[in-house]
Amino acid sequence: MFAVHFLENKNVLLCQLLRQVPKEGEELKIKGRKAKVTSLEPIDEKTFHVQVTLEPVKKTKTVVADTSKKKKK
Template sequence: MYVVHFFENKNALLVQLRNSLPAEGDNLTIKGRKGKVSSVNNIDEKMIHVQVILEVVNKNKQIVDLSKKKKR
């Protein structure tokens, strides 16, 4: 069992107790966000730091103006 710390830049995203280690280039989902493993650093025998690059989420959605519809 390994303690795996997932980081984006210097922000800790998730700490998990896992049986297997992620490899570089693996796709994974953390908190509903898709990402890719960029690097894996072994700190101890059991502690692993994993750097993750998450996809950018576009929160700008078009707002539909309903006031121009005809009212009956």
């Protein structure tokens, strides 16, 4: 079992105990977001730091239609 720390820049995203360490270029899903392993840094024989890049979140604009009825005066 290996202690794997997933990092984006210097922010820790996730720490897990895994049986296999992910390889460079591998596609992952972390917290529901797609990520790609960019580098792997062994700290000691059981601990690894894995640098990942997350896919940017696409923001969708919601169109709000005016459904209010105007009163006649």
